[in-house]
Amino acid sequence: MKVIYRPEQVATSQSYSPSALKPRLIVADWKIDSKINMEICSFEPVDAQIIALAHDAAFVRKVLACEIDNGFGTRDADVAASLPYTSGSMVAAAEYAVLHREAVCSPTSGFHHATFNTAMAYCTFNGLMVAALALKEANLVNRVGIIDCCPLR
Numbered sequence: 001m002k003v004i005y006r007p008e009q010v011a012t013s014q015s016y017s018p019s020a021l022k023p024r025l026i027v028a029d030w031k032i033d034s035k036i037n038m039e040i041c042s043f044e045p046v047d048a049q050i051i052a053l054a055h056d057a058a059f060v061r062k063v064l065a066c067e068i069d070n071g072f073g074t075r076d077a078d079v080a081a082s083l084p085y086t087s088g089s090m091v092a093a094a095e096y097a098v099l100h101r102e103a104v105c106s107p108t109s110g111f112h113h114a115t116f117n118t119a120m121a122y123c124t125f126n127g128l129m130v131a132a133l134a135l136k137e138a139n140l141v142n143r144v145g146i147i148d149c150c151p152l153r
Contacts, residue, residue: 002104003027003038004093008045009085009108011078023089023107038105043092045084046130050091053137054129056117063124071114071124079124086111087130094131098140112148 010024030036052060062068064083066075086108093106112128113121132144 001036001038002041002093002096002102003030004043004089004096004104004106005040006042006085006089009082009089011076011082022109023086026107041092041096043088045088046091046134047084050134050137051084051087051125051130053133054116054126055114059117060125063119069119071119071122083124087125087127090127090131091134094135095138095140098135 005023005027007024010021012021027040030038048057048060048064059068063070064080066077066080069075070079070083072079089106089108090111093104096102096104106127108127111123112126113123114126119125128146128148132141132146135141135144
């Protein structure tokens with residue numbers, strides 16, 4: 001399986017939540033598991049304009065500039081630097097799935113609690129919506145269904 005991953009999508013969040021470290025931890029675990037056949041694929045980070053497809057542009061700018069709190073309740077520069085990569089991984093994985101009709105993995109977390117202009121519950125941006133709207137903007141899809149079974153919504 002293709003795994004869309006770059007080390008830049010990992011951050012130390014200065015929080016008790018391990019969400020920002022999970023991509024590195026799971027990829028390291030998969031690398032040593034002989035039953036997992038994966039190919040790590042690089043990708044390009046998204047820019048603020050792509051993130052703003054799903055979020056208020058001023059909110060995006062302020063989070064990336066560390067002027068307002070991220071989903072961990074901090075203004076940590078490492079977290080801000082990772083955000084174009086976490087969303088970029090999800091966008092690249094979604095695009096790959098649509099174009100190749102194959103299973104693909106974006107090992108990211110902390111992605112679905114953020115609202116249009118608010119970070120919350122360890123989620124700064126909603127990467128699911130960023131990916132869906134990026135594919136729509138690129139005319140790769142007309143409709144997207146997202147099933148979110150998290151009980152926190």
